[in-house]
Amino acid sequence: MKTPSMSRAASTLVEKTLLGVKSTAIPGSGPTSTVSVVIRGGSKFESASGAAHVLERFAFQNTAKRSGLRLTRETELMGGQLSHYHDRESIVLTAKFLRQDLPFFVELLGDVVGSPSLDDFELVETVWPLAILESRAADAVPSNTALELAHSVAFRKGLGNPRLVDPDSDHVSIENVRDHFAATYTKANIHIVGNDVDTEVFQQLVESAFGSIPEGTAVSAPTPAAFHGEARVKSTAGNAFTLAYPLIGADASPAAAVLGYALGGIPAIKWATSSASIPTGAAEVSPFVSTATGYASYANAGLLHFSVTGPYSAASSVSAAAKKAASVIKSAPSSLSDDVIKRAIAQAKFAAASAVDSYEGTNWAVGTKGLGLGSVDTAAFDKVTPDAVKAVAKKIAEATPAVAAVGKIFELPHTDEL
Template identity: 40%
Template sequence: MLSRRFASSTRGFATKVTAKEFSGKVSTLTVKVNAGSSVASKDGLAHLLSRFNFHNTTPRSALRLTRESELLGGQFESKVDRESITLSAKFLAESLPYYVNALGDVLKSTSFRPHELPESVLPAAKVDAASANACPVFKADELLHALTFRSGLGAPLYYDGVQKISLEDIKEYAAKVYTQSNIEIIATGVNQADLTKFISDSVFAQLPAGESLAAKAAPKTFEGAETRFRSAGQSVAGVAVPVKAADYATYQVLTSYLNSALSTLNVEAKFSQYSQVGLFTIIAKSSDATAVAADIKAAVAQLKAGLDLSAAKALAATELALAEETTGVKAVDVAAVKDFKLGKFNYVAVGDVNNLPFADEL
């Protein structure tokens, strides 16, 4: 049972440390770094750095780290998104000191050995990219981000080889982003006092102070753009709208409405909430491009006509409350939301584009 949530910073330590305590034997430790694809100076740089995590460090080899973690019953993960690189571990609660030191060593002491880039990091990154881009929904999402933001949040999520990235580029980026002011440490199933002590005594406290690279202002956004990507397989049509922070509540309710039984539309809605801006998307997909065309036309027509969202507010409030417990991100208040009407949007067609509509046909 969840008992409490609290945050603190150790004296002289710039990193925000947050913990949730609850009964249970399994704990998690997460290091969130403001270093995602929108921050990197080269496309794919954040992805390659994330793939270097949990390789050899000065205190221990990758093999030793894996073997020790297996003996302790723990698991490691490193992943990248548009704003962050996230390192995480899941383990039995009594192993907290080991995992604090292990994750700290990754940030402070990764060896970046020259052979690791061509032999393990690049092959793994290429598999990530190929697997993701084989999905037309992912491809549509990437294109919608590119249309809406162009640079920054519109940069490719994964390394594609277009821009050449050297080992020195990766090492310099790591030195820039792995700093006390640019990370946040989040734990669950952990005692706050213990976590604070272990972190203050670990290599986390030896990281340079640095500065936060988190976005401080909303990026410039664009609407009314369109692109088409011809490919075999499933067809996808997608619409995206950039969302200001003041409108988050409306789009949260709209997303809940479209993904519930309250809606008769055959589309999937997603609201991606970044630090200074959001992106709302709806996707229609099918192996039959004519069905996709009909579904996206119906969705846009209904959204342009306007929707009464009052029936979905309770559902949205419940979903947001559950998400807050999981992520710690404070839920927006949806009580004042009333209705929605679609204005300008960006549009992509992926797949059998001969049978998918153009934006001016929606």
């Protein structure tokens, strides 16, 4: 198992399953260590909308052993840092600390994962308000909303589940949270990764701290399937138009990520415009319009997406740029040169390496790969050929996209107008 930022220790990774707990130690002798618990429990696995988001927000609150206040103060006294987040496939809890404090923080993570209180009053007073704030902050960015809608249209269930709670329609009860906790916080669904640790000591501590967690079974989600359609939401925050192409099974390959860079590119200099076709076309329409391209990699699926954004007053320009982007995508099989693809491979490889170029990023990559979740290894891009990229380009050029329009929707195009 190898990730970009692990070259110094890739040959000495130590993977073990002790008492049913999967763990990986990345040896090192630096002054700080980082331990992450990666949990197969993201929004695609939830049975109640918003349960994964709310459960993640419960991280580092009260447990059976210590209050959230005590947990925070103890961490501060030791100079440590705690963090948590979730995505569509996983929930990740991380502690970063001085090397000598490894025993305390492994025990703390075991306490947080194994015996959280999950009290109703915490949900009402702390967790739910924070979840709503996070959700509303995301909704205030039209491009975020458009990408969420694109997932919903492209996958419907599972990967199409909303990543965040909907403050206006979701009502996540404490029972929903406890049910999701019981299903996912089990030995079958967690992978513990220690970075820059003493291997033998780390494995012993993991066995002690996590050994009593329930065995459980690996949670499952609906088998991903690709759909197309359209979602449109009014917003005065700005305009965003997203064209998304779901890819399933073998089609969800690194070549799809490379195609995104071939068409959308990334600027080599800050504030500059990429020389790729889609951003170049948008720049010709209006200086107020911008584009973004991405490839979301999941287990047995992926979503290649192209977005055009602009201020509320520039809806007509966003519309024109979106139509240009659609035209570029349709002509890609015949217009892409080997030189453009070679450049795109380098950009995709750099982006993948940068995403995990930290202890936290490495831990996520190792943990998700160990759980069979979506991840992209930079080595995979070395095997991508121009023919493979052109094959993906042909597939999406012939496909009907999942479309999401946010903003002044009566001026943004419909799918059949592209």
